[in-house]
Amino acid sequence: MAITGVMRPGHVCIRVLEIEPAVRHYVDTIGLREVMRDTAADGSARVFLKAWDEADHHSVVLREADEAGMDYMGWKVDSEATLDKLSADVEASGLATDMGWIREGEHPMTGRRFRFTVPTGHVMELYAHRETPGCAVGYLNPDPWPDDMHGMGARRFDHCLLYGDDLAGTFKLFTEVLGFNLTEAVVAGPDEQMIGAFLSCATKAHDVAFIQQPVKNKLHHVSFLLDNWGEVLKAADIISKRRVSLDIGPTRHGITRGETVYFFDPSGNRNEVFAGGYTWYPDKPVIKWTAEELGTGIFYHDRKLNEKFLSVFT
C-alpha cells in the first residue's frame, strides 16, 4: 500500500452556540447531509454530518456549547497496528499532553480514538476504524454526482487552518512523529523563522496548517472541497442569497494555489469552500513564502492581509 500511516483528516468537531441554525448552515448552505444526532457524555447535543463524496459514516460533528471553536480534529490511520504504533510514538515523544483513549462507539460506527493535545493547544485524535456506508453515488456504475445536491454541494471535509503559539512544537510532532510533510512554509525575519506551516499526510497541498499566533487552541477555518472555480462563484452567490456573513472572496490563495471563498457559520466559526491546488509528492521542493509576500501568499489577488484574517478566529 503506497499510502500508509495517517491517511487524511477524518473528522472535525465544531462547537456552535445553537444547534439548529448551525445544522441549517452546514446542510442548507454548505450542502452537507445530516447523518444522525446524539447527546455527548456531558449532555450537549451533537449532530453528525457528512459530505456527498465521502464514504465514511460522518466527517463533521457539531456540538452545542457556550463558546464557538474547534473541540478536536480526528485523523484516520491505515490500520489498528498503525494506531497502536503512532499512539505509542506520540506518548514517547514528550511533545503531547492530555493523552488518552476514547472508547469505541463514542462516535457512532467508529472505533477507539487516541486523543492528545499538541503544543499549539489543539486537540487531535487518531483512529483506524469508521464504517463506510458509502458516498451518495454508490460504487456500482456510479454517476459523477448525485441527484440531491443542494447548497454549495461540498464534496469533502478537507482541512483546518489553526492558530497557536508553539508552532515549532506542533510542527515537530506532526512531521517527526506523525509522518506529515511540510509543503509550504511562511518564514519571517533574517533567520527565516517559520511562522506558518502547511502540512500534508498524503498528496494534497495541505491537510492541516498552523500559523504562529500568541494564542492557544484557536480555529482559523474549517475547509470543504468544491470541484472548480465555477462552483466557488456559485458558493459566493449562495452566501449572498442566504445573507451568510462573508469574510473574503472569491479569490485565489497564493499558498496552495486554491480558489476560495471564506465565510462564517452562525456561531462565528470561519468556513472555507475551495477548489484547485496541486498534487503534492514527497520529492517536491518545499515552497517558501517570505513575510513581505505573505499577503500575496494568503490572498493572491489583494496582495495584502485584511485585518480580519489575523484578528478573527474562534
Place this chain on the structure above:
Amino acid sequence: MAITGVMRPGHVCIRVLEIEPAVRHYVDTIGLREVMRDTAADGSARVFLKAWDEADHHSVVLREADEAGMDYMGWKVDSEATLDKLSADVEASGLATDMGWIREGEHPMTGRRFRFTVPTGHVMELYAHRETPGCAVGYLNPDPWPDDMHGMGARRFDHCLLYGDDLAGTFKLFTEVLGFNLTEAVVAGPDEQMIGAFLSCATKAHDVAFIQQPVKNKLHHVSFLLDNWGEVLKAADIISKRRVSLDIGPTRHGITRGETVYFFDPSGNRNEVFAGGYTWYPDKPVIKWTAEELGTGIFYHDRKLNEKFLSVFT
C-alpha cells in the same frame, strides 16, 4: 512519510515515426517544454520533455522509431532502499520477464532503473533518483502559473491506459508486488471477470489502467493533466485550430469522473488531456462497472464505446 513505495508515473517513452513533427506536437499543441536531446544506444534520436508543473528533469521521452507505440513507462519510488526491495520482489514474484538494470545516466540526471516486462507485455521501470531542476514557477513566493504557458498548457504527465492479454497477471504484479490499489474495475460475465483495472499508487483515481485485449504490449493512450473543464474546451479548440486528429471529446468519463478529450499525435499515438476526478484513499470501496454499462463508464455522455476505442491503439 505517508506516501511510500511507488510514488507516481515518472516517465513514459513514446515511439514516434518522425521526431520533429512529434516535438512540435508535444510542445506547441500539448504545451510541454523541450529539455534536452540525445541519441539512444541504438542510434535513435531522443527528445526529453517536461510539463510546466513538474519538478523533475523530464517526464516524457520521444524516441524516433519505425513503429509508433510505447517503449516503456517508468515509476519513481521513494528511495534507493525501496528500489532494491521492489526489484528483488519483482524478480522473486515469477510474474515478470526480461528483467535487468539500466545504468545510471542512461536517462539524463537519472539514477539506475530496474526494467522488467509485465504479463501484458508492457515494459516497466522503477527508479529512485532524478534531479529536480524545478517547475516553471519556482518555489519562492511562486505565482500560480507561469508566464510562458503555451498550447494546452498541460501540467503533468499523468497516466497511461494500456491494452494486453494477461490482465490477471499484470494486475497481480502491480497489486501484490508493487503495492498498487484497484480503484475501479470493469467486470464481465456471470462470474464478473475483471476485464479492466484502474490502478493507483497514491491518491489519484488512476496512475495506470489495463484493459484485457488479445494483444501484447499495446498503448491505448498517454494522458496529461489540465486544471479544469474550461481548459479542456481550450484544448479541444486548439486541436481544431491546429488540425490535430481528434478521437473523441470534450466529454466526461464515467470511470474516474474525468473531463477529457482524446486525440492523436502525428505518429498515431493516442493522447489525452483531462481534468477533474476525485481523491482516492485506501479505504474507499472499489467502484465496479459492469460490461453492459462499460460504454457509460468510458464515455459518460455518449454511453457507448466508439469503434476506435477498441480497435485503434499503437
Place this chain on the structure above:
Amino acid sequence: MAITGVMRPGHVCIRVLEIEPAVRHYVDTIGLREVMRDTAADGSARVFLKAWDEADHHSVVLREADEAGMDYMGWKVDSEATLDKLSADVEASGLATDMGWIREGEHPMTGRRFRFTVPTGHVMELYAHRETPGCAVGYLNPDPWPDDMHGMGARRFDHCLLYGDDLAGTFKLFTEVLGFNLTEAVVAGPDEQMIGAFLSCATKAHDVAFIQQPVKNKLHHVSFLLDNWGEVLKAADIISKRRVSLDIGPTRHGITRGETVYFFDPSGNRNEVFAGGYTWYPDKPVIKWTAEELGTGIFYHDRKLNEKFLSVFT
C-alpha cells in the same frame, strides 16, 4: 428606441406524442417552469412553459399530436403599429402563404397574432403583446439566479434551426420584409450558393437559422440558453443521469462560436442547450462558411457532420 421591429423569438409550439413525458422532459430535464394548461381549438392538450429568466407569460407551448415537429414559431414585435405594418408588408410581399390573424387570447395573456407560412413551409407568427408576469428573480434588488433552479436551469428559449427547400424565398422574406440580418452564411459550389442562413433580429448571433434541404417545414432543433461551458457539462451529465437520448456534445459550434449539447425530447424533437457566442451589430461583416468547412462550422471539434445531423429532424 434602438431595437425596433421584430425583437426576438417569443414562442415556439412543439408537437409531442404524449404530453406528460414531454412536460417531465422540458421541466425536469431542461429546467423550464410549467405556467398553465389548456385545450387547443382542435381538442388537443396544450401546456405552456417558460424559462426562469423570461419576463413574458410563456415561451414554449407543447401540443399533443400524432406526429412530432414544430407547429409554429412566434416573434414579438415592438408595438401594435409595427404589427400592423409588418403584417401588411408580409401580405404585400407575395412571399408568404396561408396568412391570417389568430384572435387575442388564443394564447393566454397574449394579443392577436398574425400567422403566415414562409417559403420553406414553416409557420411563423408576429404579435405585439404578451403580459409579463416577470422572471423568477423579480426586478427589485434581484439575486442573479433563483433559489428553485432545477435540471439544466435553461435561462431563455433562444432560437430554432429549421430545414426547408426554398431557402432563398424564406431568406428574402426574413431579411427584406421582416428586417432580419444575415450573420453567418454557408455557401456551396463555384457560385457560392447560400445553403445555410443564420439570421438575427437584434444582436444575437442568430435568432433563427435555415438550412436548405429537400423537405418542407421541418424542425432541426429548438434551442435554450445556458450561462457558460460549465453549465453545458452539467447539462450533458443530466442527459446521462436521466437517460435522455443524446445526439452530440458537449462541443463547440464553429458557426456562432456557441458551446453546445444536442439531445432529443421523448417524441424525437431535437433540443439544444448552449452558451457563448458573440454580440452581433449591423455593421459586422457577414461570416462565410464554405461547404468543405461546413463540418467544422457545425461541429468545430469533430470537423465533420455526423449522419444524424442531416437525416434526423421532425
Place this chain on the structure above:
Amino acid sequence: MAITGVMRPGHVCIRVLEIEPAVRHYVDTIGLREVMRDTAADGSARVFLKAWDEADHHSVVLREADEAGMDYMGWKVDSEATLDKLSADVEASGLATDMGWIREGEHPMTGRRFRFTVPTGHVMELYAHRETPGCAVGYLNPDPWPDDMHGMGARRFDHCLLYGDDLAGTFKLFTEVLGFNLTEAVVAGPDEQMIGAFLSCATKAHDVAFIQQPVKNKLHHVSFLLDNWGEVLKAADIISKRRVSLDIGPTRHGITRGETVYFFDPSGNRNEVFAGGYTWYPDKPVIKWTAEELGTGIFYHDRKLNEKFLSVFT
C-alpha cells in the same frame, strides 16, 4: 434593420500621464492590439488600440496629458442620416453644451463626429463611419479565437461608468433624445430619486452608466468584455503576476449580474474586465435597486461599497 439609431459605444479616449507605460498596460495586460499612433492637434501623443473581436479600426484612444481621466466617449450610429438627425435633435434639446463637428479623418479611418457635452459634464460624440479592417479571426471559416491572444485577451471595449452632478439632465438627454433605455436604476429616499442609471442602446445590460455625485465629468471606469468567469480568474491572476494595482474582485455585480474585476491603469484610471450579464429587451421591466441594497447591487458578494468605489475616480 432591427437595431437603429445609436448602435454601441464605438470609442473612448483616455488621458494617461505617460504614453508608453499606458500602452504596455492596455496591450500586455488587458490584451488589446496597437493599431497606430499619431499626434493630436494640440501636439499630444495618441495611440489607437482595438480588441481582438472588434471589426472597427480602433476603439480605444490613449492620449498623453497632465491629468488622467476621460476625454470623450464616442457612439457609432447606424447611418449618416441618423447622425444628421441625432445631432440636430441634440442641438434642439437644449440639454447639451459645447456642440460642434470634428472633421472627418481627425480619428483615422473615421468620418465626421458630432461632439457635445452632456449635463454631467462628460463629452460625447456621435459618428456613423469607421472603416472595419476586421477582427482577428476574420470572416471566412473563422476559428473561435485567434492564435495571438495575450494578457487578459479582452474581446471588446464594452462600456463606461461615469460620475457627475446632473444625472437627471444626462438621463433625459440619453433617453429622450438619443433613444437609450433605462435597464437598471438605483433609487434613494422616500421619493425614490434616481441616483444611478444604467443605460442600454441595444441589448446589453448597459452601454453606459451614470452615478449622481457632486462632481463634473469624472470617469469611474472603462470596461472590457471577457468570455467567462474562468477568464475573470485568469485576469485577476495576471493583475497580481504583473503587479497591477487591484481595486476589487474577482466578484459579481448585483446590478447587471456581471462577473468582474476592477483595477487601475498606470495613470490611475480604473479599468474593469467582466463577463456574464443578460440580454436586455425593450419590454423587460426596469430593475430597481434601493439605496439600502446599493452595496449588494454594486458588489454582490461583499454587500457593501468599499470606500474607494465612491472616492476614487479620474
